[in-house]
Amino acid sequence: DTEVTQTPKHLVMGMTNKKSLKCEQHMGHRAMYWYKQKAKKPPELMFVYSYEKLSINESVPSRFSPECPNSSLLNLHLHALQPEDSALYLCASSQVGWDDGTDTQYFGPGTRLTVL
Amino acid sequence: GQSLEQPSEVTAVEGAIVQINCTYQTSGFYGLSWYQQHDGGAPTFLSYNALDGLEETGRFSSFLSRSDSYGYLLLQELQMKDSASYFCAVYNFNKFYFGSGTKLNVKP
Numbered sequence: 001d002t003e004v005t006q007t008p009k010h011l012v013m014g015m016t017n018k019k020s021l022k023c024e025q026h027m028g029h030r031a032m033y034w035y036k037q038k039a040k041k042p043p044e045l046m047f048v049y050s051y052e053k054l055s056i057n058e059s060v061p062s063r064f065s066p067e068c069p070n071s072s073l074l075n076l077h078l079h080a081l082q083p084e085d086s087a088l089y090l091c092a093s094s095q096v097g098w099d100d101g102t103d104t105q106y107f108g109p110g111t112r113l114t115v116l
Numbered sequence: 117g118q119s120l121e122q123p124s125e126v127t128a129v130e131g132a133i134v135q136i137n138c139t140y141q142t143s144g145f146y147g148l149s150w151y152q153q154h155d156g157g158a159p160t161f162l163s164y165n166a167l168d169g170l171e172e173t174g175r176f177s178s179f180l181s182r183s184d185s186y187g188y189l190l191l192q193e194l195q196m197k198d199s200a201s202y203f204c205a206v207y208n209f210n211k212f213y214f215g216s217g218t219k220l221n222v223k224p
Contacts, residue, residue, distance in 0.1 A: 029163035033212075043159065054209055067119055090158055104149070105212060107158040 004108035006091050012114045015081060021111045023091030032074040033105070034066060035090040043090055049074060050096050081115045082116040088112055118142045120204055120215035127221040128194055129169065136189045136218045138204035148180050148187040149205045149212075157202065194222050
């Protein structure tokens with residue numbers, strides 16, 4: 001099973017709403033990632049979890065709050081977002097430790113977020 | 117810092133061969149990856165080169181020259197379904213850095 005699943009597929013929210021994005025993988029990967037992608041741009045790294053601990057926060061505003069409840073799940077909690085936060089939010093997973101030459105991230109289908 | 121440069125757009129006809137180049141500058145380097153992304157879809161992994169040379173996977177091949185900080189993705193026997201954006205990416209310090217992407221347009 002090389003699948004990363006994300007829910008919901010689409011989300012429309014107001015600037016005062018609180019919502020959560022969910023991501024799940026069952027490949028035994030111990031690194032999980034959140035990316036933000038705007039149209040015609042590359043994915044932009046937001047957070048990295050390694051062994052369920054937050055290892056990288058790319059100076060993301062506090063209105064985005066990640067959570068890794070266990071090794072298979074990754075959440076992104078959203079609160080008081082701005083219209084410019086509208087984007088495709090991608091979750092990915094990979095092995096931890098790339099010294100053996102593996103360097104593969106598996107991406108979920110993404111959540112298309114619109115902030116009104 | 118990290119920098120990966122790719123052409124923004126390439127157009128080719130069905131059945132042809134196309135090469136998408138990527139030059140990179142990184143403070144550390146393990147290898148170069150390539151991802152494909154169709155409009156509205158998620159990136160999917162295509163190939164990875166850790167060592168110099170050519171890696172072949174079906175119609176797709178990827179090449180790396182570490183001494184030149186350069187790699188390319190070669191797509192053969194182009195099909196309409198190959199129309200997509202292609203990103204090169206490097207891994208360094210627990211992060212994946214993506215190039216700006218090359219939009220490939222395949223015409224009949």
